[in-house]
Amino acid sequence: MDEPKNKTMGRREILKLGGLTFVGLATLPSALKLFAGTGENGPSSKVRYAMVIDLKKCIGCNACVVACKQENNVPLGFNRTWVKDVERGTYPQVTRGFTSMLCNHCENPICNRNCPVHATYQRPDGIVLVDYDRCLGCKYCMVSCPYNMRFAHPSRKTADKCTFCVHRIDRGLKPACVEACIGKSRVFGNMLDPKSEVARLIKTKPVHVLKPEQNTKPHVFYLNLDYMMVEGNKANFKYMKYYRRNIVKEMGLSEASVSDVSSVLKDKCGADRTYNYKLKDNINKVGSL
16 A cells, blocks of 8 residues: 655745745736726826816807717717806896816726726826726716716616727827817817927916815816806706706607617717727726827
């Protein structure tokens, strides 16, 4: 009968085990950063995308809203960007103003921090995105966003928001809303490039951001921002009820009808053809615009 083999490890086995442990520890920080929704090297020191919106040039035409819906196949009844229309004063002294709203792609995004599965992540160039495959649809990010710029996609059952048309940026193109703006109120570019129009405006003009007290450091900047317009009508029950109305229900459309509308642009719009939302493919990526 054979005797049991000696279970003690030799010197070679111990060295192999030590080598594997070292490799595992060396790759752990990268894995943790990937899980936390940040790149291996952190924010880029050369590229940080931002948008400047001059509200004096905005005429409230909603061309940006239409362009966004067409480019990204945004479902009926929802918007990734929209234009707030507020009237102030009493007749005949009435002032009307427009404020363009969209995801602020904050430097310190609360949504990224609060996502339990880290489906929300931030590229090195500052663009905040959602990995639809990881998203549970729990809506924590929607509740966390101080700007109320996210919505639950009705058919995908995930969080959705503005992506700065990252699929266009990666090909050297501007976001669809910027291209479509009739008054040229939207300017987009790399704020770390001193030669860019965005950098020049931020450096030389009195720009403002929404809710600076939140310390999220938004990268959508406004010229001629009227805070009374931004906060206007929030205490008006009728206005807020109108603003938050269910358009799909109002139009008497079924879920199947909404899906039929979305199918018109499915796999044909720019985002469906070229947008890669996956975290692993974007986490260390920088745009080429």
